[in-house]
Amino acid sequence: xxxxxxxxxxxIMMVIMYFLLSTGAIFYASFFRISLRxxxxxxxxxxFLNDIGEIPHNLNFAVAMVCVGTCFLGISWLVRNVSLNRxxxxxxxxxxxxxxxxxxxLLDFNYNGIFLWAFANTLIYTRHYGHWYVMTxxxxxxxxxxxxxxxxxxxxxxxLSTFIKTYPDDIQGILTTVFTVINAASxxxxxxxxxxxxxxxxxMIDDINELYAKLKTxxxxxxxxxxxxxxxxxxxxxxxxxVERNRIAREVHDTIGHTLTGxxxxxxxxxxxxxxxxxxxxxxxxxxxxxxxxxxxxVRKSVSQLRPDNIERQSLLSAIRELIAKTKxxxxxxxxxxxxxxxxxxxxxxxxxxxRIVQEGITNAIRHGNATKIRIxxxxxxxxxxxxISDNGKGCKGIExxxxxxxxxxxxxxxxGTIEFRSNDGFEIETDIPLRIVS
Numbered sequence: 001x002x003x004x005x006x007x008x009x010x011x012i013m014m015v016i017m018y019f020l021l022s023t024g025a026i027f028y029a030s031f032f033r034i035s036l037r038x039x040x041x042x043x044x045x046x047x048f049l050n051d052i053g054e055i056p057h058n059l060n061f062a063v064a065m066v067c068v069g070t071c072f073l074g075i076s077w078l079v080r081n082v083s084l085n086r087x088x089x090x091x092x093x094x095x096x097x098x099x100x101x102x103x104x105x106l107l108d109f110n111y112n113g114i115f116l117w118a119f120a121n122t123l124i125y126t127r128h129y130g131h132w133y134v135m136t137x138x139x140x141x142x143x144x145x146x147x148x149x150x151x152x153x154x155x156x157x158x159x160l161s162t163f164i165k166t167y168p169d170d171i172q173g174i175l176t177t178v179f180t181v182i183n184a185a186s187x188x189x190x191x192x193x194x195x196x197x198x199x200x201x202x203x204m205i206d207d208i209n210e211l212y213a214k215l216k217t218x219x220x221x222x223x224x225x226x227x228x229x230x231x232x233x234x235x236x237x238x239x240x241x242x243v244e245r246n247r248i249a250r251e252v253h254d255t256i257g258h259t260l261t262g263x264x265x266x267x268x269x270x271x272x273x274x275x276x277x278x279x280x281x282x283x284x285x286x287x288x289x290x291x292x293x294x295x296x297x298x299v300r301k302s303v304s305q306l307r308p309d310n311i312e313r314q315s316l317l318s319a320i321r322e323l324i325a326k327t328k329x330x331x332x333x334x335x336x337x338x339x340x341x342x343x344x345x346x347x348x349x350x351x352x353x354x355x356r357i358v359q360e361g362i363t364n365a366i367r368h369g370n371a372t373k374i375r376i377x378x379x380x381x382x383x384x385x386x387x388x389i390s391d392n393g394k395g396c397k398g399i400e401x402x403x404x405x406x407x408x409x410x411x412x413x414x415x416x417g418t419i420e421f422r423s424n425d426g427f428e429i430e431t432d433i434p435l436r437i438v439s
Contacts, residue, residue, distance in 0.1 A: 013193050021117050022070035024182040028111040029066040033059040035163040062106040069099045089125050110160045113186035316351050339378045353411040360404050361389035361429050369393020384435040395423040
């Protein structure tokens, strides 16, 4: 226990104890010195020496050393209050104990209350309850062992009562009362101090137990939170895999689907040209070979999580126009692109979504609708961009969203947009995509 943590009320009690115990020791020494001088002045030395069991030593020296010793006890206590070094505390307490023993010896064991000061300091700096009880037991034995009754058994000493008897009867009663009060007050203050110290230590134990309970609860909550976090991370990893798998599936579907659709339509044209137009057939086959190679490049880029190569190389509108031009050249399908937008600068995910919607719309019209005419309208709105793709294909009675339509819807929903599919005299796709950057 460091002194910096001792409550103010215990420090105040220590100050009171110090002044009372020091005053008691000085009072005893001064009384012996004054009484002996009074005996010499009144020529009562012979009768006094007949009554006393041991001749007092140099009482002038005793008074001086008691004053010096009590001063050192006070200085030692102040040093412990400002020092945080436990070794310094222990050394000073040992010195205090020796000084208290010496003061008791100078008083010929008539007053050992000063030992209570050394015991009080020892208890303050005793950390563990087990040690605290041991030190209390040792202190009680030392206190009893240094009492005048115990010492008188094996050593001749001079008694306080012998000095008191040299005074008149009325003064003897007063002196006896004063010394009794000093001894009783010393013991009472010490017991009050012990009670306060026990209460303080118990309060510290209660605070530590409460803190331990809070830490235990926090640790349990932390473990639960960590378990939930791990579960969440596992779930997020699983969702990330699903999202990534769907993304790659969309990319591969859009790229391969569009490429294969164009190749299939081009091969149909080759069959038609094979009999009468060999030069045109050759040109068509060369074009199909180029489309196949470009499709392979797009598939590789999709798997590598890259955008379509034609978007990488040019603007979105230019990429759409190039897509339409190549599709028209391969399939001989009439595609009309009506765009009122002069320039368009959007985020990468928005750009990819717009391109893939146009690509999938063309692919579906040719592959599933056998359309010969496709109309693509694109215009800017207050919130973003509006796209309408319609064809003259065979359409369908009930729209069942397959892989392509489903992923078109997912792309739009991720951008907080809307998309509708209609089939009236052909097939129609209408979507509105809000843009974060519109220019």
